[in-house]
Each structure stands twice: as C-alpha cells, then as structure tokens.
Amino acid sequence: MSEAISALNGKVAAGEVTVREAGLRGMIILRGDLSDKKLRKVCTALTGVKVPEQGQANCDGDKGLCWMSPDELLVLVPYAEATQAVTTIEAALSGTHFLAENVSDARAVIFVEGRFCREVIAKLAPVDLHPDTFQPGDFRRTRLGQVAAAFWMLDEDTFEVICFRSVAAYTFDLLAASAKAGAVGMFPTPE
Amino acid sequence: MLTLRCPYCGVDADETDLHGEGQAHLKREGPGSSDEDFEDYLFMRENPKGVHFERWRHAYGCGKYFHAARCTSTLQVFGTYSAQTLEPPQDIKDKISGARPGWS
Incomplete structure (x- = not known):
C-alpha cells in the first residue's frame, strides 16, 4: 500500500x-433514510456524537457528523479508521436502501x-x-x-x-x- | 440578485448557489402521445409577464430540485415548495392571490 x-x-x-x-481525514458519504434508527445508531457509535439536525454539524476532534442534505450525512472519522467505518456501516445497514462510500482521498x-x-x-x-x-x-x-x-x-x-x-x-x-x-x-x- | 429559500435545507440560497431548470409543472408526454403533445412538452414554454412557476436546483447545496413561485416583472418571490407535487400548494396560491388578485 x-x-x-x-x-x-x-x-x-x-x-x-x-x-x-x-x-489526512477520514470522510464517508452516507446516503439513506436519516430517520432510520439503525442508521442513527451506527453513526453515533462511530463518531460519538448525535446525528445533526437540518443544517447542523456535530463535531468532536477528528470525529463528527455533518448534515449534507435531507438524505445525506458526511461521517468524519480519523483517516486510519475510514475503511473499517464503511464496513461497520455496511454491516449495520445491510438489507436497507443506503449508500456508504469512503471519500477521504x-x-x-x-x-x-x-x-x-x-x-x-x-x-x-x-x-x-x-x-x-x-x-x-x-x-x-x-x-x-x-x-x-x-x-x-x-x-x-x-x-x-x-x-x-x-x-x-x-x-x-x-x-x-x-x-x-x-x-x-x-x-x-x-x- | 435573486434569493430563494431552499425548502430542503431551509437556507436562503443566493442565485449563484442555484441553477435554474425552467418551467415547473410540465406534464411529460412519452411514447404513445401525439406529435403535437410531444412537441408542446419538448419545446413550448410559457413566457409570462407576472406570476410564474419555475424549477430550481440547489446545485451548490443539497443538490435537490425544488419549485419557486415568483413574478417575472418585479422579481417578487411568493414562495418555494417541494418538487414532489403536481401543482402549487394552497398556501402558495393564497399568497399569490393576496399580492396579485385575479392572477391565473
């Protein structure tokens, strides 16, 4: 690598x-139903912050969640954790309609x-x-x-x-x- | 400069944040429609002086399409609303009626 x-x-x-x-910063685009409990749970688990309201960003150091649109969040994590974070999201949301992509680079x-x-x-x-x-x-x-x-x-x-x-x-x-x-x-x- | 409130973001977006997408509430004419209807759908647009309904896209923001009701001569904006509708919502119609009695 x-x-x-x-x-x-x-x-x-x-x-x-x-x-x-x-x-370097880990950035993941997550599209899906932002009211979905599973989605909110995994986002909070990954970043330690609450899912932001419309037009808000909740950040804590290298980690955070940003409201990008009514069906899109930007998940911020340390760079080294981004790949693992996508895997975690995919596992948590498996079977639902969503898209998670590591856009760090x-x-x-x-x-x-x-x-x-x-x-x-x-x-x-x-x-x-x-x-x-x-x-x-x-x-x-x-x-x-x-x-x-x-x-x-x-x-x-x-x-x-x-x-x-x-x-x-x-x-x-x-x-x-x-x-x-x-x-x-x-x-x-x-x- | 035109400023429209994006109904999805709730922010007042400047014209340079947006992209105009033409007339709103067009009915699509697909396969099986007559040539005249298809021509109307493709090419014929209203060009009113006064109340007009338009599609806009919040291109630099959330990327969503929305509708705006405004006056083409005074640039007064009556309101913006979701694109997931076939006609303007009643509250928008009421606002226009208040400002431009007898509009159609």
Missing part, C-alpha cells in the same frame, strides 16, 4: 487569521483560524455569516469563489472547510488571500 498524503500535505499560511490544511479539509475568520469566509461565499444567523455548529454547503465547498464553525475563532481535492490548492490560496487582505469590519469581532 502506498503512503497516503493529503492534498496540500499540511500547508500553512500563517497570519492574523491562519489558513491551515488539516492533513477525494476531499481536502482546511482550517481557518483567527479573530476575523468569519469575514475571511464571508468575502468568498454567498452566505449571511453574521453572528446572529451563523453560529458554531451551523453547517453550510455552498461555494467559495468559483468552487463547491462546505464549512462549519468549530468555535467563534475557527472554521473548518471541506472541498474537493482537485481544487484544494485554489481553495487554500483563495482563503489565504482573503485572510491576508485583512478584516473588513462588517461583523462585531470577539475581543
């Missing part, structure tokens, strides 16, 4: 807001950390990121610049962004440029 390397191999653009590629994860991280993202996405409407735990699939991406807030100073691996370099450069350009001052920033 060849050695797995993430899209940007942990590249960092340090600054007042730091953009950092997260390295097809995606990239980027952290945006710092005081005005909200504005770094807000400059690039057609999303209202005002603190009144977007809070830690909220999850949004949209676009960043010209490419599809999804993001959620881990805390007031941290966004986690996922995008396709093929556009990881573009997304990283875009976020880094937005961070370098500085704060706009649209949103009240935490002290």
Whole structure:
C-alpha cells in the first residue's frame, strides 16, 4: 500500500487569521433514510456524537457528523479508521436502501483560524455569516469563489472547510488571500 | 440578485448557489402521445409577464430540485415548495392571490 498524503500535505499560511490544511481525514458519504434508527445508531457509535439536525454539524476532534442534505450525512472519522467505518456501516445497514462510500482521498479539509475568520469566509461565499444567523455548529454547503465547498464553525475563532481535492490548492490560496487582505469590519469581532 | 429559500435545507440560497431548470409543472408526454403533445412538452414554454412557476436546483447545496413561485416583472418571490407535487400548494396560491388578485 502506498503512503497516503493529503492534498496540500499540511500547508500553512500563517497570519492574523491562519489558513491551515488539516492533513489526512477520514470522510464517508452516507446516503439513506436519516430517520432510520439503525442508521442513527451506527453513526453515533462511530463518531460519538448525535446525528445533526437540518443544517447542523456535530463535531468532536477528528470525529463528527455533518448534515449534507435531507438524505445525506458526511461521517468524519480519523483517516486510519475510514475503511473499517464503511464496513461497520455496511454491516449495520445491510438489507436497507443506503449508500456508504469512503471519500477521504477525494476531499481536502482546511482550517481557518483567527479573530476575523468569519469575514475571511464571508468575502468568498454567498452566505449571511453574521453572528446572529451563523453560529458554531451551523453547517453550510455552498461555494467559495468559483468552487463547491462546505464549512462549519468549530468555535467563534475557527472554521473548518471541506472541498474537493482537485481544487484544494485554489481553495487554500483563495482563503489565504482573503485572510491576508485583512478584516473588513462588517461583523462585531470577539475581543 | 435573486434569493430563494431552499425548502430542503431551509437556507436562503443566493442565485449563484442555484441553477435554474425552467418551467415547473410540465406534464411529460412519452411514447404513445401525439406529435403535437410531444412537441408542446419538448419545446413550448410559457413566457409570462407576472406570476410564474419555475424549477430550481440547489446545485451548490443539497443538490435537490425544488419549485419557486415568483413574478417575472418585479422579481417578487411568493414562495418555494417541494418538487414532489403536481401543482402549487394552497398556501402558495393564497399568497399569490393576496399580492396579485385575479392572477391565473
């Protein structure tokens, strides 16, 4: 087996807001009936977090569940556990209508950390990121610049962004440029 | 700029998040239909000034198709609703009637 390397191999653009590629992360696309008890149970067993409500992400370290659409979840696990996690899901849901696929190597994860991280993202996405409407735990699939991406807030100073691996370099450069350009001052920033 | 609320995500999606998919509530004419009906189904579209029903796809979001009722001249959006329906739901019709009495 060849050695797995993430899209940007942990590249960092340090600054007042730091953009950092997260390295390898296990990501599984799970499509199925999200109200199904078996599905909810296996997701929680794998990640230790509750199945998120519409438009939410529940994350804990490397693990988490993100609401992608009414019939789709993104299951986040440590990279080394992804293959086993798919096997576990397949065993648990056997006989029902579902699809689970390990997409870890097809995606990239980027952290945006710092005081005005909200504005770094807000400059690039057609999303209202005002603190009144977007809070830690909220999850949004949209676009960043010209490419599809999804993001959620881990805390007031941290966004986690996922995008396709093929556009990881573009997304990283875009976020880094937005961070370098500085704060706009649209949103009240935490002290 | 048009902003439509995706009925599946519950988010206000910007026009650039969406993809327009043309007129809503078309009845498909398949094998066995007359040539005239098939031509109507394939090519003939309404082009109203006023109330219009459209299909949209939340392309950068959940990827689902939904329907929107809006006015083509003022860009007023009356509402969005699930694509799993043959005609606009009553609450949407009521909203349009409130804003555009006598619409058809």
